Amino acid sequence: MPDDRTATTHAPGQTAAGARPSPARARLGRGLLPLLGPAFVAAIAYVDPGNVAANITSGARYGYLLVWVLVLANAMAVLVQYQSARLGIVTGRSLPELLGDRLPRGRRIAFWLQAEVVAAATDVAEVVGGALALHLLFGLPLVVGGVIVGTVSLGLLAVQGRGQRRFEAAVVALLAVITIGFVTALVVSPPAPGAVLGGLVPRFDGAGSVVVAASMLGATVMPHAIYLHSALARDRHVPATRTGAHGAVVRERPDPRRTRLLLGATRWDVVAALVLAGAVNIALLLVAATNLQGVDGTDTIEGAHAAIVGAFGPVVGVVFAVGLLASGLASTSVGAYAGAVIMGGLLHVRIPLVARRVVTLVPALLLLGGGVEPTWALVVSQVVLSFGIAFALVPLLWLTGRRDVMGEFADGLWMRVGGWACAVLIVGLNVALLVLGA
Numbered sequence: 001m002p003d004d005r006t007a008t009t010h011a012p013g014q015t016a017a018g019a020r021p022s023p024a025r026a027r028l029g030r031g032l033l034p035l036l037g038p039a040f041v042a043a044i045a046y047v048d049p050g051n052v053a054a055n056i057t058s059g060a061r062y063g064y065l066l067v068w069v070l071v072l073a074n075a076m077a078v079l080v081q082y083q084s085a086r087l088g089i090v091t092g093r094s095l096p097e098l099l100g101d102r103l104p105r106g107r108r109i110a111f112w113l114q115a116e117v118v119a120a121a122t123d124v125a126e127v128v129g130g131a132l133a134l135h136l137l138f139g140l141p142l143v144v145g146g147v148i149v150g151t152v153s154l155g156l157l158a159v160q161g162r163g164q165r166r167f168e169a170a171v172v173a174l175l176a177v178i179t180i181g182f183v184t185a186l187v188v189s190p191p192a193p194g195a196v197l198g199g200l201v202p203r204f205d206g207a208g209s210v211v212v213a214a215s216m217l218g219a220t221v222m223p224h225a226i227y228l229h230s231a232l233a234r235d236r237h238v239p240a241t242r243t244g245a246h247g248a249v250v251r252e253r254p255d256p257r258r259t260r261l262l263l264g265a266t267r268w269d270v271v272a273a274l275v276l277a278g279a280v281n282i283a284l285l286l287v288a289a290t291n292l293q294g295v296d297g298t299d300t301i302e303g304a305h306a307a308i309v310g311a312f313g314p315v316v317g318v319v320f321a322v323g324l325l326a327s328g329l330a331s332t333s334v335g336a337y338a339g340a341v342i343m344g345g346l347l348h349v350r351i352p353l354v355a356r357r358v359v360t361l362v363p364a365l366l367l368l369g370g371g372v373e374p375t376w377a378l379v380v381s382q383v384v385l386s387f388g389i390a391f392a393l394v395p396l397l398w399l400t401g402r403r404d405v406m407g408e409f410a411d412g413l414w415m416r417v418g419g420w421a422c423a424v425l426i427v428g429l430n431v432a433l434l435v436l437g438a
Contacts, residue, residue, distance in 0.1 A: 035265035037168040038232035039273035041334060042081055044171055045225035046074075046277035047178050048122075048331035049129015050385070052324060053301055053378035054215040055281055059288025060298040062209055064191070067199030069213045070285060073220035074278035076422040080221060080393060081229050082270045083400050083411075083419060088230035089262050090409045092238040092251035095230040096345025098405070099395055103346075111391070112346040118223045118388035119339040120363050121381040126335055127364035128374050128381075129301075130328020136305050136321040142368040149328050150361040156333035157353045164235055174330035179280055181323015186283040188312050191290040199289075210432055214386045215379045217429060220281065223388040226396060227345075228338035237262050259409065300375035336360060389426050397423060 058066045088094055096115075100108055131145030140148070160167035204210050238251040254262060288304060291311050297303030301324070309317035336357045344350045367377055397419045401411040411419065 035237070035262065036269045036272070037165065037172070038085060038229065038236050039081060039266070039269040040175060041168055041171050041232055042084075042225045042229040043273035043277040044175060044327075044330045044334045045122075045222040045228075045338075046077060046220055046274065047175070047182075047280045047327055048126050048222075048335075049132070049301075049324060049328050050122075050125030050215075050378050050381055051220065051281050052129060052182070052284060052327065053125075053375045054212065055284040056288045056292070056298070056301060056304045057375070057379055058212050058216055059285040059290075060292045060295070060304065061212065062205060063289045063293050064195050064199030064286070065203065065205055065209060066213055066216060067196060067282065067285060068202045069216050070220065070278065070282050071200060072202075072425075073217050074274060074281070076425070077221050077278075078270055078274045079415075079418055079422060080226060080396070081274060082267060083396055083415075084226050084229035085233035085266045085270060086263060086409070087396065087400055087406075088232070088234035089237050089266065090253065090259060090406050092234055092253050093230075094234055094341055094345050095227050095392070095396055095399070096342045098345075098399055100346045100348060108346055112342065114388065114391055115223070115227070115342045115346065116339075118385060118391075119335065119342065119360060121384040121388075122222070122224050122335045122338075123332060123360040124364045124367060125378050125381040125385075126328050126332035127361060128328075128368060128377055130325055130332065131368055132301055132374050133321050133325035133328055136302065137318070137325065142374065143365060146361070146365050146368045149332060150357065150365075152329055153333040153336065154354055154357055156329065157336060157357060160333075160337060160353070164232075171330050171334065174326045175276070177326040178323050178330070179276065181319050181321075181326065182280050182287075183283045184319045185287045185291070185308055185312055185316050188316060189287075189291055191286045195289075196286065210429075211383065212379070214429055215383045217386050217389075217426065220278075221389050221393075221426065223385060223392040224335060224338035224342070226389075226392040227342050228334070231341045231345075233262075233266060256408065263409070300373070301378070302375070386426070387430055390423065390430070393419075393423050393426065 055070070058069075084095060087098070091098065099111065103111060127146045127149050128142075130149030131140075131142045134140045134145035134148060135142055156167070156170055159170050204213065234251065238254060253259075287308075288298065292298035292304055292307050295303075295307050298307045305317055305320060308320055336353055339360055340351065340353055340356045343356070368374070397411075397416070399405050400419070401416055403410045
C-alpha cells in the first residue's frame with residue numbers, strides 16, 4: 001500500500017517531487033531533525049545554576065537519599081513541557097497570551113506580578129551562578145562577575161533577534177559545554193550502582209530534606225520554562241500572518257495533518273532535551289554524594305568546587321567552573337526571553353529584550369553587592385520557584401483540556417490524569433514545605 005505520509009515528513013519548503021521513496025531512517029532525518037530545537041532552549045532552564053546549587057546541596061548533605069526526587073521531577077517535566085509546546089502549536093498562541101485574553105484586568109495584573117516574582121527569582125539564580133563561575137575561574141568580585149554575565153547575555157539575546165534557529169544553535173552549543181562540565185567528574189569517579197538504586201526509594205530525612213527536595217523540584221520543573229515553551233514552539237512552527245490588537249502577531253493554526261506531524265516531532269524534541277537535562281542533574285547529585293558527602297563546606301558551590309579540585313585535580317575543577325559559567329550565560333538569556341513573553345502576553349506590553357534584561361538584572365546585582373551567601377541565595381530562589389509552578393501548571397492543564405481551545409487535540413483521559421497528578425504532587429510537596437518549615 002502506498003505510504004501517503006511521505007510528503008508530510010519533509011521540512012517546510014522541501015519537496016518529494018521526483019524522488020524515490022526514502023527509507024525510514026532517511027525520512028526521519030529529513031522530516032524530524034529540522035523540526036527539533038525549541039525544547040533544547042527550554043531545557044536550559046533545567047540545568048541552570050540553581051540546579052547546580054540544589055543538587056550539590058542535596059548530595060553533600062543527604063547522599064543518595066533524594067535521587068528519586070530528580071527522577072520524578074524530570075518525568076513530570078517531560079509531560080509538562082510537552083503540554084506547553086502542544087498548546088503553542090495547536091493554538092498558535094503562547095500560554096501568557098491565552099491567559100491575558102481570558103483574565104479580567106485586575107486578575108491579569110495580579111497574575112503578572114506573581115510571574116514577575118518568579119522571573120526575578122530565576123534571574124537571581126542565573127546571574128549569581130555565572131558570577132560565581134567567573135569568581136572561581138578568575139577571582140573576579142561577584143558584582144563585577146554579575147555585570148559581565150548580564151552584558152554577555154545581551155549578546156545572546158541579540159542573536160535571538162537575528163532568528164530563532166541561530167539562537168537555538170547558540171543555546172545548544174552552551175548546553176553541550178554544560179553537559180561536559182558537569183558530567184566529567186562523574187565519569188572520573190562513578191558511584192556504586194547499589195547506592196544509586198537505594199536513592200530511588202521515595203523517603204525523607206527530616207524537615208531539612210523536604211526543604212532541599214522543594215528546591216530541587218523548583219529547579220527542575222521551572223515556571224518560566226512552562227510559559228516560554230509555548231512561545232518557542234509557536235514561533236518555530238506556526239508562521240505569522242498579520243498583526244492584531246495590542247500589536248500581537250496573528251497566526252494561522254496548522255491543518256490537522258500538519259499539526260500531527262509537528263506534535264510527533266515535538267515529542268521527540270522534548271524527550272531528548274529533558275533526558276539530557278535530567279542526566280546532567282542526576283550527575284551533579286551523584287558527584288556530590290560520592291565525593292563530597294561529609295566534607296566541610298561542600299554544601300556551597302565554592303566549597304564543592306574546592307573539594308572537586310582536591311579530589312580530581314585542577315583540570316576537572318576548571319571544566320566544572322566552565323560548565324557553571326555556560327549555565328549562567330545560557331539560562332539568564334533564556335530567562336530574559338521568558339520574561340518578555342510573560343509581560344507581552346499578560347499586559348499586552350512589548351518592550352525590547354535589552355530593556356527587559358537590564359530590569360531583571362538589578363535584583364541579582366543588589367544581592368551580590370549586599371554580601372548574601374551565593375549558594376544560599378540560589379537554593380532559596382529555587383524554593384520560590386517551586387511555589388510558582390502551580391500558577392503556571394494549573395492554567396496550562398486547564399487550557400489543554402478544553403475543546404474550545406484545543407479542538408480535536410484536547411487532552412485525552414490519560415494525559416489529563418498524568419497532568420493533574422503532577423499538579424497534585426507539586427502542590428502537596430509545597431504544602432509540606434510550609435508545614436515543616438513553619
